[in-house]
Amino acid sequence: MPSFIKRSRWLLGALLLVLMLPNPAAAKPLNIPVVYYKLPNGLKVVISEDHLAPVVTVAVYYNVGFRVEPKGRTGFAHLFEHMMFQGSANVKKFEHAKFVEANGGSLNGHTDFDYTNYFETLPSDRVETALWLESDRMRSLDVSAENLKNQQNVVSEEIRVNVLNQPYALFEWIDLWQNAFTNWANSHNGYGDLVDVNAATLEDVRSFFKTYYAPNNAVLTIVGDVDTEAVKKMVEKHFGSIPAQPAPKMPDLTEPPQTKEKKLSQTDKLANLPALAIGYHVPEQNSPDFVPMALLAQILQGDESSRLYQRLVKEKELSIDLYGGMNYFGNEFDYSGPMVMTIRTTYKVGHTGEEVLKEVDAVAADLAQKGVTEKELADAKVRYRSNIYNQLESSFGKAHLLSVLALFRDDPKQVNALLEPFEKVTAAQVKAAAQKYLVASNRTVIDRVPAPKGEK
Amino acid sequence: MHKNHSRNPLGVFLVLLLISAHAVLAQQKTPPPPGPPRPLNLPKITEKKLPNGLTVVLAPLPNVPKITTQLLFLVGQAADSDKHSGIAQVAATVANEGTETRTSKQIKEELRSMGANLDLFTDTDASSMFGSTLSEFAPRYFELMSDVAQHASFPETEVALAKDNLIQSIRAQRSQPSFLAGERLQKAIFGKHPYGFVVPDEKSITALTRADLKDFVSRYYVPNNAVLIVVGDFQPDAAFAQIEKAFGSWKSRELPKAEMPQPPTRDRRQIYFVNRPGSIQSEIYIGNLSIPRKDPDYFAIRTANTIFGGSFYSRLTRNIREEKGYTYSPFSSSNTIARAGFFMTGAAVRNEVTGPTLLEMFYELDRMRVLPVTDEELNAAKIFSTGNYSVELASQAGLAGRIATIYMYGLPHDFIENFRPKIEALTPADIQRVAAKYFDTYRAAVVVVGDYEKVKDQVAPFGDITLFDAEGNIVSQPRGGGGSSN
Numbered sequence: 001m002p003s004f005i006k007r008s009r010w011l012l013g014a015l016l017l018v019l020m021l022p023n024p025a026a027a028k029p030l031n032i033p034v035v036y037y038k039l040p041n042g043l044k045v046v047i048s049e050d051h052l053a054p055v056v057t058v059a060v061y062y063n064v065g066f067r068v069e070p071k072g073r074t075g076f077a078h079l080f081e082h083m084m085f086q087g088s089a090n091v092k093k094f095e096h097a098k099f100v101e102a103n104g105g106s107l108n109g110h111t112d113f114d115y116t117n118y119f120e121t122l123p124s125d126r127v128e129t130a131l132w133l134e135s136d137r138m139r140s141l142d143v144s145a146e147n148l149k150n151q152q153n154v155v156s157e158e159i160r161v162n163v164l165n166q167p168y169a170l171f172e173w174i175d176l177w178q179n180a181f182t183n184w185a186n187s188h189n190g191y192g193d194l195v196d197v198n199a200a201t202l203e204d205v206r207s208f209f210k211t212y213y214a215p216n217n218a219v220l221t222i223v224g225d226v227d228t229e230a231v232k233k234m235v236e237k238h239f240g241s242i243p244a245q246p247a248p249k250m251p252d253l254t255e256p257p258q259t260k261e262k263k264l265s266q267t268d269k270l271a272n273l274p275a276l277a278i279g280y281h282v283p284e285q286n287s288p289d290f291v292p293m294a295l296l297a298q299i300l301q302g303d304e305s306s307r308l309y310q311r312l313v314k315e316k317e318l319s320i321d322l323y324g325g326m327n328y329f330g331n332e333f334d335y336s337g338p339m340v341m342t343i344r345t346t347y348k349v350g351h352t353g354e355e356v357l358k359e360v361d362a363v364a365a366d367l368a369q370k371g372v373t374e375k376e377l378a379d380a381k382v383r384y385r386s387n388i389y390n391q392l393e394s395s396f397g398k399a400h401l402l403s404v405l406a407l408f409r410d411d412p413k414q415v416n417a418l419l420e421p422f423e424k425v426t427a428a429q430v431k432a433a434a435q436k437y438l439v440a441s442n443r444t445v446i447d448r449v450p451a452p453k454g455e456k
Numbered sequence: 457m458h459k460n461h462s463r464n465p466l467g468v469f470l471v472l473l474l475i476s477a478h479a480v481l482a483q484q485k486t487p488p489p490p491g492p493p494r495p496l497n498l499p500k501i502t503e504k505k506l507p508n509g510l511t512v513v514l515a516p517l518p519n520v521p522k523i524t525t526q527l528l529f530l531v532g533q534a535a536d537s538d539k540h541s542g543i544a545q546v547a548a549t550v551a552n553e554g555t556e557t558r559t560s561k562q563i564k565e566e567l568r569s570m571g572a573n574l575d576l577f578t579d580t581d582a583s584s585m586f587g588s589t590l591s592e593f594a595p596r597y598f599e600l601m602s603d604v605a606q607h608a609s610f611p612e613t614e615v616a617l618a619k620d621n622l623i624q625s626i627r628a629q630r631s632q633p634s635f636l637a638g639e640r641l642q643k644a645i646f647g648k649h650p651y652g653f654v655v656p657d658e659k660s661i662t663a664l665t666r667a668d669l670k671d672f673v674s675r676y677y678v679p680n681n682a683v684l685i686v687v688g689d690f691q692p693d694a695a696f697a698q699i700e701k702a703f704g705s706w707k708s709r710e711l712p713k714a715e716m717p718q719p720p721t722r723d724r725r726q727i728y729f730v731n732r733p734g735s736i737q738s739e740i741y742i743g744n745l746s747i748p749r750k751d752p753d754y755f756a757i758r759t760a761n762t763i764f765g766g767s768f769y770s771r772l773t774r775n776i777r778e779e780k781g782y783t784y785s786p787f788s789s790s791n792t793i794a795r796a797g798f799f800m801t802g803a804a805v806r807n808e809v810t811g812p813t814l815l816e817m818f819y820e821l822d823r824m825r826v827l828p829v830t831d832e833e834l835n836a837a838k839i840f841s842t843g844n845y846s847v848e849l850a851s852q853a854g855l856a857g858r859i860a861t862i863y864m865y866g867l868p869h870d871f872i873e874n875f876r877p878k879i880e881a882l883t884p885a886d887i888q889r890v891a892a893k894y895f896d897t898y899r900a901a902v903v904v905v906g907d908y909e910k911v912k913d914q915v916a917p918f919g920d921i922t923l924f925d926a927e928g929n930i931v932s933q934p935r936g937g938g939g940s941s942n
Contacts, residue, residue, distance in 0.1 A: 052519050053850030054494035090485045094778045097769040099487055102836035104843015107768065123843045128488040139483055153781025157737070161784055161804040165737045167631040225494055238484070269734050272631045273624060303573075305564035313621075314560065320621045320628070348624055379569040386571025386590050389520040394851055 030416045032392070034402065035228050041244040042216025045235055046402045046412045048223045050395065056224030057395040058130035059119035060138065061403040064212035065112050066190030067337060068251055075192010076200055078111040079155050080208050084118060085109070086147040089140035093147055096133055103129050112329055113190070114336045115407060121396055124225035128234050134220070135238035138213060143205050152198050159191055167270040171448050172277035172344040173328050179262055180279040180340045180444040185251040214245035219406040223399040255281075255338040261440040265353070267451040273320070274449040276353045278360065279340035281442050282326060283433075290332075291421045292429035293437060297326045297341055298380040299372055299430065300363070300438075305379075307363045312345060316359050319345040331391070333418075334404040340444070341437075353447030364438035371431030384422055496846065498873060499855060502692060508708045509680030512699055513859055515687045517852055522571075523594055523688030523695075524852035526860050527585040527605060530683075531676040533578035534650035535714070540668055542656025544676075546618060547669045548576035548583050551677070553614040555607040560614055563600070572597055574604065580651050581794040581864045583676070588852070591689045598702040605677055606706050610669045623658050630926050633739040633804065633905045636730045640924065641741045644728050644901035645798050649719040680708040683863045687856045719745055719796045722899045727921045731908040731931065738810040738906035742817055743800035746894040749792040749865035755878045756886040757799065757894055761790040762837040763829050763887065764820065764895070765801050769836075771823070772801065776816050782809045794865050799894050807907065811914030814902070818918075821900075824891035828884040842876050 035047040069076045087093040100107040105122025118137075120130045163169050174189050181187035220239065222231050258281055283289035301308045301322055312319040324342035326332055347356050372380075391397040392415075406412040501515045533544045552574055553560040567574055572589035585605065589597040629635040639654045646652030684703070686695060722745070747753055758766075765772035765788030776782045788801035801821070805813045829837075848854035849872070862871050904915055908923060915921060920934035 050519075052497065052517070053846065054496055055847050055850050089483060094769065094774065098836070101767050101769050101840045103490070104839045104846070106844055106847065121847050123490075123846055124494050125491040126843075128491065132484055132488050136483060150778065150781045154777055154784050157782070157804070157806060158784035160737050160806060165633065165735055165804070167628075241483075270631050271628075273628045303564065303568055305561065305568045310561060310564075314617070317617055317620070320624045346625075346628055348620075375569075379565070382571045382590065383568050386522065386588075389522050389571075389590070390588075393520045393522070 030392075030418070032398070032415050034413045034415060036406065036412050039215065039236070039240055041240070041242055042214075043239055043242070044219040044406045044410070045232075046219060046221040046406050047226070047228050047231055048221075048398065048402060049226060049228055050223065050398075051225050054124050054225050055121060055395055056124040056127045056130070056222060056226055057119060057121045057399040058127065058134060059117055059221045059223075059396070059399040059403055060134050061115050061117045061219040061221070061407050062213055063114075063217045063407055064116055064248075065114040066188070067113055067185045067253060068212070068248075069188065069190070071184065071188075072196060073200060073204065074189050074196040075155070075159070076196070076204065076208065077116060078190070078192060079151065079197055079200055080205060081109045081111045081116050081118075082151040082155055083143055083148065083205055084137055084141065086144075086151060087142045088137040089142060091133060091136050096137070099129060099133055105130070111190070112334065115334065115404065117400075117403065119396060119399065127222065127224075127226050127231065128238075131222075131234050131238045135242065138215065138218065138239070139242045141209050141213070143202060145202055148200070148202055148205060152200065155192070155197055156194055159194060159197070163191055165270070167268060167272070168275055168448060169268070171266065171275075171446055172324070172342055175264075175266065175446055176277050176279045176340065176342065176444060179264060179446065180258075180281070181255055181338065183253060183255050183338075185253050186255060186338050210245060211248045215239060215242045216244040217248060219403050221399045221403045221406070221412075223402065224395045253337040258442055262444040264444075264446045266446060266448045268448050269451045271448065271450045273346050273349060274351075274353065274447070275344065275346045276356050277446045277448070278343040278357075279444045280437055282339050282341050282437065285332070285336070289429075289433055289436065292425050292433040293341075294326055294332050295377065295380050295384065295422060295425050296367070296430050296433045296438075298384055299376055300367075301325065301343060302380065302383055307367070308343065308360065311359050311363050312347075312356065317348075318351050318356050318359065319347045321346050333401065333408070336408045353445070353449075357445060361440070364434060367431065367434035367438060371434070372427050374427055377425070377427050377430060381422055381425070385419055388418060499687075499849065501859065501872070503869070504696060506679065506700060506704060508704070508706050510703055510706065511683040511863070512696065513683060513685045514690075514692045514695060515685070515855055515859060516690060516692060517687050517850075517855055518689035519850070519852070521591045521689050522588055522852065523591055523597075523686055523690050524588045524856050525586070525601070525687070526685045526856045527587075527601060528582045528683050528685070528860055528863065529584070529677050530581065530681050530864070531583050532581045532650060533583070534580070534653035535676065536672065537650065537653055537656075540664060540672070541653075541660035542622075543664060543668060543672050544578045544583055545656065546615075546622060546661065546664055547672050548578050549622065550610050550614050550618045550669060551576050551608040551673065552585075552604050553618065554609045554611045555603045556609050557607070558603065560611070563604070566596075566600055570597055574601060582860075584860070588688075594690060594695065595698045595702075598698050602702040602706065605682070605703075608673055608677070610666045612666055615664075615666050615669065619661050619664060623661055626655050626658075629655075633732060633735065633737070636732065636926060637739045637741045637802065637903050637905045639928070640728050640730050640903045640905070641743045641800060641901060643928075644726070644903065645719070645743055645745055646796070647720045649717055649796070651719065651793070651796060675709065675712055678709045678711070679703065679706045681711055683860070685856050685859045687852045687859070716795050721745065722901065725898055725900050725902060725919045727902045727904065727915060727919045728924065729908055729912070729915065729921050730903065730905040730924045730926060732905055732926060733907055733909070735807070735906040735910075737804045737806055738813075738904050738911050739802070739804045740810070740813060740817070741800055741802040741903040742821070742897075742900050743798050743903075744894055744896050744900050746790065746797040746799045747792055748795055748797055749861065750867055751792070753890050754792055756882055756890040757790050757792070759834070759837050759841060759879065759882055760824060760887045760891045760895070761788050761799065762840055763833050764788050764824050764891075766790070767837070767840055771820050772803075772817070775820060776803060776805075776813055780809075780812075780816065782806070782813050782816075792865075807910050810904065810906065810911040811917070814915065814918050818897045821891075821895045821897050824895050825888070825897075828888050831884065834882065834884055834887065838879050838882065841879050845875055
């Protein structure tokens with residue numbers, strides 16, 4: 001997550017500068033080639049050629065994330081992701097990694113709120129190897145009790161190393177979500193409780209696979225130095241005969257509107273400095289408020305010129321860092337459901353969370369009353385465009401955007417028009433978003449302070 | 457081999473039945489062969505020098521309409537640390553917080569207006585200004601970079617704030633096991649050598665003044681000590697003209713002479729335990745002094761590292777993760793830098809398996825030393841290295857970073873083209889030779905960060921323990937001294 005922005009006194013200079021700047025809307029439009037189609041079994045396929053480097057990314061995105069986990073199985077979507085590396089009909093345990101690396105590539109998988117992805121980037125002459133590997137596990141995942149136990153141990157260690165043995169224990173995600181949301185699908189701990197992770201059975205794994213890991217619940221994306229027609233044939237050969245499954249029933253993610261501020265304090269036995277996390281509910285992605293809100297987030301905390309960074313770190317000297325954004329794990333496009341904008345800051349010993357919160361409120365009040373300047377908004381749009389290019393620079397980054405646009409919007413070609421709604425946002429819309437969403441009744445605040453020495 | 461590839465054919469069969477026996481028949485049983493090789497498209501890199509001594513390296517890579525830059529000064533984080541510990545780090549932090557004509561806030565706002573970043577970091581051999589911008593703003597961006605490089609003003613308020621924040625953030629880092637382990641290992645291997653410097657103490661930070669910082673950059677942030685690397689979407693001639701305009705008036709200055717001592721050697725294995733009461737895992741690092749980057753064995757030790765623990769399908773991961781389930785995050789890395797280097801391996805494991813993990817790590821290290829790797833392993837590691845190299849060179853930051861190593865570590869200019877043939881020429885004997893020398897379990901530094909009371913009995917069988925607290929103070933030493941200097 002980036003740490004970010006701000007402005008104020010240099011109004012005249014700023015206006016003059018605007019006149020000299022190229023109009024961001026006039027910047028070279030994106031022109032990413034996108035071929036999009038569906039196999040008869042429902043698999044969505046995205047191909048985007050790019051011959052600058054001899055590299056290809058193959059990615060499979062499944063329409064399943066933390067939010068579908070049943071009660072008593074927190075962390076299961078992620079445990080399942082690990083099981084996808086434990087072998088399939090023709091690929092033995094962990095040999096997925098062997099085949100990718102021995103072909104010059106790298107690989108990973110990631111579980112998120114609303115998707116789980118698997119991807120490999122490798123020299124482009126090896127593209128069919130990656131397609132074969134992905135098809136083999138989509139078709140014929142093979143799991144054993146021994147491998148499940150092994151991965152339950154591995155995932156338990158992952159939770160220890162990233163959460164339980166860390167200062168702050170990811171409270172700005174796990175604890176904030178547990179309190180900001182009331183619907184269990186949204187609020188539960190997606191990394192998982194160790195008890196739940198270790199309670200999972202082989203039957204759970206098999207049924208999850210059958211329900212969610214079908215071709216009609218997935219996107220296959222190929223980006224890079226390949227020939228589209230040749231790749232289409234490979235896709236048909238390896239994925240064409242994988243049978244579709246009944247569409248899975250998705251959980252109700254409806255979240256009742258929050259009407260009152262929620263505030264908690266916690267102590268931390270491992271931390272040396274206090275920290276504050278704030279989550280504001282954001283508008284739904286198809287709401288007209290959404291894009292103005294995304295630019296507001298940019299102006300609020302998008303970089304070191306941002307309002308909050310300048311206020312908390314530079315002017316008031318309360319915080320030593322600031323990070324967060326519209327989507328704690330990703331961007332505006334790679335989730336599908338209720339979301340909170342996260343603000344997370346480590347502040348100095350000798351100060352209180354209330355002092356930090358007071359400054360956040362002052363920034364919010366200023367935005368609600370005076371809004372943003374034209375220059376500030378224009379610059380935030382430039383910053384946003386630049387950030388999108390950062391994502392599009394790597395073949396994986398490009399594959400990611402194309403995949404989530406196919407998964408959640410059924411239209412990866414939108415990638416070339418991604419910036420258009422952002423360019424149209426007005427200062428009045430950003431001000432209105434601040435008035436509506438940056439209010440105490442819409443937020444959850446957690447103040448986490450080091451436990452007194454004796455408790456360590 | 458600690459492989460775990462035995463499978464129950466019946467189990468496989470049952471699962472297949474669950475899915476669809478018919479569909480499985482259509483599935484190919486073995487991996488498809490590679491297609492015809494694709495052209496490598498190595499970037500065209502040109503080097504020029506300005507009259508003031510600034511080296512300019514241009515490498516077009518027009519994957520997005522941005523450019524990525526690195527302005528590196530050949531001055532490491534331990535420079536001048538005998539007089540002013542931490543001065544290079546603080547100078548780098550404050551350099552872009554104000555110039556003679558721009559406030560900190562103006563710099564940050566200007567960067568935003570170009571979709572740009574400009575941040576300074578220090579490492580063992582350089583202080584670097586990393587940045588990127590939308591290509592359309594390149595001339596303004598070079599002008600701003602040049603202003604920061606030449607005219608950083610170190611305003612009193614910014615210096616005070618940066619010092620305070622550095623002290624606080626080091627305190628915060630001391631709550632993280634990976635920071636504590638890395639710091640202790642680097643100190644154990646390099647002792648008082650400049651490469652043993654990680655972060656300054658609070659007293660040294662407090663003592664730094666604005667005048668010290670200005671003096672430091674006036675001596676080291678000079679064009680004849682700098683290399684400007686530009687990668688991305690630009691026209692080389694136009695970019696060079698913009699750079700000449702922005703940096704041409706920068707004055708060169710004679711450089712201070714720096715003496716670099718030899719790093720210490722170690723005659724026996726020693727354990728450095730950093731106590732972190734309440735830990736539910738032990739963070740284990742094992743390391744040894746190795747070679748500078750320009751040593752011809754760079755390619756062999758890099759590849760030995762890939763096979764041992766530097767890739768996902770490595771021996772270490774297969775053993776302590778995929779077979780034994782001790783850990784999520786085993787790894788190893790070969791860190792070769794300008795004057796020396798070190799090889800290290802690490803894992804974070806639950807308290808109960810601290811001893812068993814040490815046993816397996818030593819076993820896997822020794823196996824690399826005693827037995828040759830198989831042809832299959834070596835061949836896979838070669839393709840892994842060359843393939844991932846292509847991926848690295850396809851990103852602006854990856855290519856800029858590779859070019860930077862040529863200047864930081866004194867490598868031949870054909871390093872990028874020659875990487876592939878050098879890797880391809882390696883034999884199993886090369887791998888065993890470097891492993892025998894540098895994966896030296898009997899003279900290794902072993903660091904454990906964890907709850908001493910809970911795991912000390914599991915660690916004690918592996919050697920004499922020197923116990924530290926999280927601040928780096930020695931709590932207890934074995935009789936006869938705690939080994940290498942701190």
